[in-house]
Amino acid sequence: MSTERAIKSVAIIGLGLLGGSIGLAIAEHAPEIATAGYDADPKVRDKARELGLVGSVADSAADAVREADLVILCVPVGAMAGAAHDIADTLPAHAIVSDVGSSKQSVAEDLRAALPNNRVVPAHPVAGTEQSGPEAGFASLFENRWCILTPPTGTNGDAVNALSDFWTRLGARVELMDAEHHDLVLAVTSHIPHLIAYTIVGTASDLEDVTRSEVIKYSAGGFRDFTRIAASDPTMWRDVFLNNKPAVLEMLGRFTEDLTALQRAIRRDDGEALFELFTRTRAIRRGIIEEGQDDERPDFGREH
Amino acid sequence: MSTERAIKSVAIIGLGLLGGSIGLAIAEHAPEIATAGYDADPKVRDKARELGLVGSVADSAADAVREADLVILCVPVGAMAGAAHDIADTLPAHAIVSDVGSSKQSVAEDLRAALPNNRVVPAHPVAGTEQSGPEAGFASLFENRWCILTPPTGTNGDAVNALSDFWTRLGARVELMDAEHHDLVLAVTSHIPHLIAYTIVGTASDLEDVTRSEVIKYSAGGFRDFTRIAASDPTMWRDVFLNNKPAVLEMLGRFTEDLTALQRAIRRDDGEALFELFTRTRAIRRGIIEEGQDDERPDFGREH
Numbered sequence: 208m209s210t211e212r213a214i215k216s217v218a219i220i221g222l223g224l225l226g227g228s229i230g231l232a233i234a235e236h237a238p239e240i241a242t243a244g245y246d247a248d249p250k251v252r253d254k255a256r257e258l259g260l261v262g263s264v265a266d267s268a269a270d271a272v273r274e275a276d277l278v279i280l281c282v283p284v285g286a287m288a289g290a291a292h293d294i295a296d297t298l299p300a301h302a303i304v305s306d307v308g309s310s311k312q313s314v315a316e317d318l319r320a321a322l323p324n325n326r327v328v329p330a331h332p333v334a335g336t337e338q339s340g341p342e343a344g345f346a347s348l349f350e351n352r353w354c355i356l357t358p359p360t361g362t363n364g365d366a367v368n369a370l371s372d373f374w375t376r377l378g379a380r381v382e383l384m385d386a387e388h389h390d391l392v393l394a395v396t397s398h399i400p401h402l403i404a405y406t407i408v409g410t411a412s413d414l415e416d417v418t419r420s421e422v423i424k425y426s427a428g429g430f431r432d433f434t435r436i437a438a439s440d441p442t443m444w445r446d447v448f449l450n451n452k453p454a455v456l457e458m459l460g461r462f463t464e465d466l467t468a469l470q471r472a473i474r475r476d477d478g479e480a481l482f483e484l485f486t487r488t489r490a491i492r493r494g495i496i497e498e499g500q501d502d503e504r505p506d507f508g509r510e511h
Numbered sequence: 512m513s514t515e516r517a518i519k520s521v522a523i524i525g526l527g528l529l530g531g532s533i534g535l536a537i538a539e540h541a542p543e544i545a546t547a548g549y550d551a552d553p554k555v556r557d558k559a560r561e562l563g564l565v566g567s568v569a570d571s572a573a574d575a576v577r578e579a580d581l582v583i584l585c586v587p588v589g590a591m592a593g594a595a596h597d598i599a600d601t602l603p604a605h606a607i608v609s610d611v612g613s614s615k616q617s618v619a620e621d622l623r624a625a626l627p628n629n630r631v632v633p634a635h636p637v638a639g640t641e642q643s644g645p646e647a648g649f650a651s652l653f654e655n656r657w658c659i660l661t662p663p664t665g666t667n668g669d670a671v672n673a674l675s676d677f678w679t680r681l682g683a684r685v686e687l688m689d690a691e692h693h694d695l696v697l698a699v700t701s702h703i704p705h706l707i708a709y710t711i712v713g714t715a716s717d718l719e720d721v722t723r724s725e726v727i728k729y730s731a732g733g734f735r736d737f738t739r740i741a742a743s744d745p746t747m748w749r750d751v752f753l754n755n756k757p758a759v760l761e762m763l764g765r766f767t768e769d770l771t772a773l774q775r776a777i778r779r780d781d782g783e784a785l786f787e788l789f790t791r792t793r794a795i796r797r798g799i800i801e802e803g804q805d806d807e808r809p810d811f812g813r814e815h
Contacts (some may be wrong), residue, residue, distance in 0.1 A: 285782075309732070333729045336809035337796075343809065353728050376726035382728070392725050395715050397732025404733070406770045408792040409522040411699050414765070421696050424657050424686070425637045428613070428701025429708070429740050431805045436733050438796035441789035448777045449787055459524055459774055461718070463767070466710045470763055473752045478589075481752055488712040492641075492742035494727040501735045505640035507645065507811040 211405060212301060214373055215240060216405035218275035220268050220290050222246040222255040223440075225307045227344025230260040230475040232377040235346040246341070247282075255339040266475045268293040271340065277373065279330075280306040280318075285446035287314050303366045309443075310451035311357040311386040319359070320329060326366045331389065332379055333397070339440035340361035350378035351499050357386040370445045394454035398460055401436050401444055402455070411473060413458030516605060517580040518677055520546060522579035524572050524594050525557040527744075528639060529611045530585030531648025534564040536681040539650040550576035550645070551586075558645040571777050572597040579603060582597065583634075584610040584622075589750035595625035602626065607670045609610045609634045613697060613747075614755035615661040615690040623663070635659045636683055637701070643744035654682035655803050661690040698758035703750055703766055705740050706759070709748070712741040765804065 217233060219226045222244050233240050244261035245268045246252050256264045265271035272278050272294045280290045287308060299306070304327045308314045311329050318327045334352035336343065354374040358367045371381045384392075411422045411430065426434065448455055472480040496503040521537060525532045528550050534546050546566035549572045550556050569575035576582050578597045584594045591612060602608070608631045612618045615633050622631045638656035640647065658678040662671045675685045688696070715726045715734065730738065737744045752759055776784040800807040 210754055211733075263694040266535040277548075307725040333732045335732075338809045352731055355729070392721050392729055393720065393732055395608075395711075395721055396726055396729040399714075400711060400733035400737055402773060403711060403770065405706060405792050406773055407699075407704060407766055408795050409788050410703075410762075410766045410769045412791065412795050413769075417696050417699055419795070419798065422700055422795065423802050423804065425659070425696055425700040426799050426804050428637045428639075428697055429704035431735050432708075432740055433704055433800055433807070434792070434796040435811060436736055437792040439789075441786050441793075445782050445785040445790050449780055449782055452777055452780075455777060456715075456774065459770075460713045462711055463770070465714045466707065466763075466767070467719075468709055468762065469706060473756055473759060476748050476753055476756075478753055481749040482745050483708055484713050485741075485743075485782065487716065487749050488709050488738070488741040489745075490748075491712050491716050491723070491726065494723065494731050495730050495735050495738055497691055498727050500727060500730050501738070502813045505642045507739060509806045509811050509812050 212276060214276045214369055216274050216276050217242050218272040218278045219244040219261055219281055220271060220278065220294065221274070221281035222251050222260055222264075222341050223281065224339050224343040225332070227255065227258070227277060227341050228280070228346065228348040229281065229307075229377070231344055231346040234259075235461050236378065237376050241274075243271045243275065251341050252470055258341060260341060260344060268303065269297040272302065273297050273299070273484060275302050277303045277305065277370070280308075283443045284308040284310050284314055284450045287441075288317040288321060291318050295321050302326065306371055307332055309397060309447045311355075311389045313450035315357065315359055315386050325361055325363045328356055328358045328362055328367055328370045329386065330357070330374070331376065331393070333393075334379075335439075337435045337438045339443070342361060349374070349489055352379055354379040354381050355384050355389055356381060357389050359386070369387075376457070379480060390454040392459040394451060398447055398451060398455050399458045401439065402436040402448065402459065403462070404433040405444070407433050431507040432446040516580060518580045518607075518673055520567065520578050520580050521546050521760050522576040522582045523548040523565055523585055524582065524598065526555050526564055526568075526645050527583035527585065528643050528647040530583070530638070531559065531562070531564040531645050531650040532650065533583060533585065533681070535648055535650040536653055538563075540682065541680050545578075547579065555645050561643060564645060564648060570701045573601040576606065577601050577603070579606050579608065581607045581674070584608070584612075586756045587747045587750040588612040588614050588618055589746075592621035592625060595622050599625050606630065607632060607663055607674055607680045609638055613701060615659075617754035619661065619663055619690050623765045629665055629667045631691065632660055632662045632666055632671055632674045634661070634674060634678070635697070636678065637697075637721060638803075639681075641739045641742045641744075643747070651682065653678070656683055658683040658685050659693055660685060661688055661693050663690070694755050694758040695761070698716040698755060698762040702755060702759050703762045705743065706749055706752065707766070708741040712735050
């Protein structure tokens with residue numbers, strides 16, 4: 208039998224898209240859990256109060272966590288060390304500390320340095336939109352999305368189970384993974400896609416022989432799909448690339464090799480190589496739709 | 512006063528997503544225009560009859576165009592020369608010939624070679640979805656999308672005007688452009704985005720240290736956006752790359768330079784360079800939404 212205390216109170220540090228959505232999802236799916244929140248930006252705190260993202264908004268991170276059974280740090284991964292430092296003195300001894308960051312090895316190191324206990328369980332709900340800030344959150348963000356927990360060796364098992372149950376209640380599916388493997392998987396399913404989307408949008412906006420107005424008008428040819436993720440939060444993404452450097456550079460190297468091979472096929476009129484790749488890639492799309500990870504309607508269900 | 516005959520009859524050669532959508536859009540927006548169609552695949556012809564994509568389905572391209580005031584070739588750009596050859600003998604002398612291909616210099620050459628007249632007006636409606644085939648079409652595909660006409664010097668002005676009016680009636684906005692410039696603009700707004708989407712999906716599916724199941728499960732981190740356009744028709748896209756080679760290689764070179772610069776910034780921990788680019792790219796997304804070329808709702812309006 209587990210001796211774990213039930214999670215009755217959650218503190219959310221950082222009240223942007225992710226933090227706000229967690230607050231709203233708790234209110235919807237687990238309304239008996241009390242929520243307290245804090246954001247370093249006073250304007251965000253005001254907005255969070257106005258929108259009721261959490262039960263109470265504290266004026267410091269230290270205050271927000273005093274009663275917490277679970278603390279979730281929802282700040283850019285470059286700000287994790289600072290946030291962990293801010294809560295270290297007032298954190299209850301029994302509290303579980305987790306986060307939502309997109310790189311997990313760096314977060315584990317940052318939290319371990321500031322909070323030397325066995326109840327730190329880094330996590331990453333693979334969910335989001337291109338929008339950011341306290342007004343972007345919504346209660347159903349995590350439904351049917353995967354939340355990856357990356358507990359280091361020696362982490363308290365009951366804490367891991369309690370966090371897993373928590374995310375399941377918010378509608379997510381939970382998977383445990385080694386932090387290093389997480390960082391490699393997410394480099395390819397999230398970080399490199401963002402990097403190349405940012406790049407092509409930058410390339411297009413810097414051209415001198417094609418105007419910005421032309422790029423915008425004819426974006427329905429495919430380009431507009433890339434602009435969505437290239438509109439994501441700049442601070443968050445800068446931090447991801449700086450904090451998951453080895454995996455990002457490794458996957459970027461593979462992508463560049465493959466792109467160079469395709470460039471060579473085009474230059475040599477090798478239609479067969481192009482056709483073979485373009486046929487193979489359809490299978491992955493089918494898998495994503497079958498697994499419920501994307502809208503199967505054409506054009507993502509965009510309105511026509 | 513124009514002496515141009517009114518377009519009373521349209522022949523559509525190729526009854527896939529584009530051809531089928533043109534047939535359905537005519538039925539909805541210009542029901543007094545008769546439509547005839549043909550597809551090289553007998554199964555597609557049967558499906559087109561069943562779905563009523565056009566008023567009558569002919570058993571040869573030559574037969575389909577006999578009564579046409581306007582012929583629109585809706586075949587992959589690598590099949591344009593063959594299609595033009597097939598209709599050359601039965602094409603009425605007054606008929607306008609156009610197409611929907613994504614590369615315009617190659618199409619202009621192919622049509623000019625087979626149909627030596629001044630009533631060939633190559634065109635490109637910048638619209639589509641990742642789906643293909645006769646069942647993928649719908650009447651509103653062209654609404655508020657741009658259709659680019661690239662009439663070569665010496666093309667009959669009345670023919671250009673008539674085609675422009677035709678596309679306007681189907682809901683499109685029309686722009687005239689030089690074919691060479693078209694090919695450059697579309698290389699960046701459509702062809703390179705498709706190429707890099709196909710590449711990253713290929714890279715992800717070839718990894719040995721990340722499973723395909725992991726790629727699919729965690730695709731909501733950004734990757735799934737790329738899989739949509741990497742599910743597009745392989746034949747169509749093979750042909751585009753082979754037929755717009757110089758512009759594609761030129762734009763690919765610029766993209767690769769920019770990506771290498773970003774890779775260097777990551778390697779050197781240059782957060783400022785990353786932040787600057789990631790901030791700048793948001794403006795293009797805003798422009799696309801303001802111009803009505805994408806859904807402004809988060810996540811393209813995907814259902815949550």
